[in-house]
Amino acid sequence: MMAAAVNHYFGSSIGRKQMVAVTGLLLCGFLVGHLAGNFLLLVGSDAFNLYAHKLFSLGPLLYVIEAGLLGIFLLHLGLAIKLNIENIKARGGAKRYVVKKNTGRGSTFMSDTMPWTGLILLVFVILHLKNLKFGTYYTTIVDGVEMRDIYKTTMENFQDLSTVVLYVIAMSAAALHTAHGFASSFQSMGWNHGKYFKNVKRIGYLYAVAVGGGFSTLAIYCFLKGV
């Protein structure tokens, strides 16, 4: 029974959604770290490059972290897609009702658009890695050490207005996605109690605005600052 129960868990509706929740929260944590690092753009090229260099110097450990991050991302994505496809069938197909209205007390624009904002983020992440992490490789020398000039790559990337606009759209998608996803993850894990859940929701909204707004502001800053 023990083994059966655990096996069931990983295939069950609740087990899988809890895995989406945990991976989602871990990704939320990653975004906070990423955003904090980005703020070094404001300090200057050396600070930003040094920070990136420290990360690069982690060597094999960095690969392990990156692989873990990729795994979390793919698990989140794969399970969410699987669950959504099952849900389309479960609700009785696309032509379920002639008219269907939300009560206004349940579903929100954020919760209704989760699959779409998620897919926007998927496309974004691919382009983002291509343009920046795997973008033009410049080198620079800071304090006598030669290192990658990721600052220059970043600045160049955001000189094109359409790139900035698309970036802000993607970050708005991230804000909408996390505005539902954050509190939703708590609910999935069973951490919903009348005593504190309103605050979890508030923190979720605050998080969404801070992350979406933070990344967007920095992109606009890069655009305005110029190379």
Next chain:
Amino acid sequence: MSSNNDMTLNLKIWRQPNGAAEGKLVDYRAEHVSPDMSFLEMIDVLNDQLVKKGEDPIAFDHDCREGICGMCSMMINGKAHGGYKNTTTCQVHMRLYKDGDTIIIEPFRAKAFPLVKDLVVDRKGIDKVMMAGGFITANTGNAQDGNAILIPKPVADEAMDAAACIGCGACVASCPNGSGMLFMGAKISQLALLPQGQPESPRRSLNMVHTHDVNGFGNCTNHAECEATCPKGISIEHIARMNREYLKAAFTYYEKSRSEGGA
């Protein structure tokens, strides 16, 4: 019988002879509808007119007509039971509508609720999940004095709130995912809260969730549209309690097999 307040309504009702046949919305005019009628009485009157004309009356489910049996499933203008707070269809009264209104009536839809005829669907899936929760048939002698088991008032209240679920299926019909988590959460929660429900609690959540999943119910994504349409005001906090119970049971509950010395 008819008075000045009587209304004429334009109804568009889903007609479908059986699950395999094609269905469509059919226009009807309901005349002499009194504001004091319940929604179901309004359909009764329309059906009388149809029978007199020799037409097939509209099939719809109903039983108690007092908001406690959960049979009167239908979507009214795109919302389960009409979408009024804490109200079943049989408790919706025609005073909520105006003369000349158009009302669209459709059956509940979900993979777990196959259509039988017109507005009638088979909600057996709900019963299967409930049955998976288990029941007691062993003769355990006289029940002990109820007051001997101490249950704090807030806990008893919470269990009572969960027990209010009437298994109507509005949560499933209004859920964008056709998920049955709200009624299942209510059942699991109700029994998990009380000391008498503790012994079978882990086994119950494992069995119920499994039965839910294999009967075509969808996966919850926390829209909370169920909570908004539930005629009994069941809170999604009960879904959260079920999620906790299930997580705990999946990783800690252990029944020894016969070969391991179990029963």
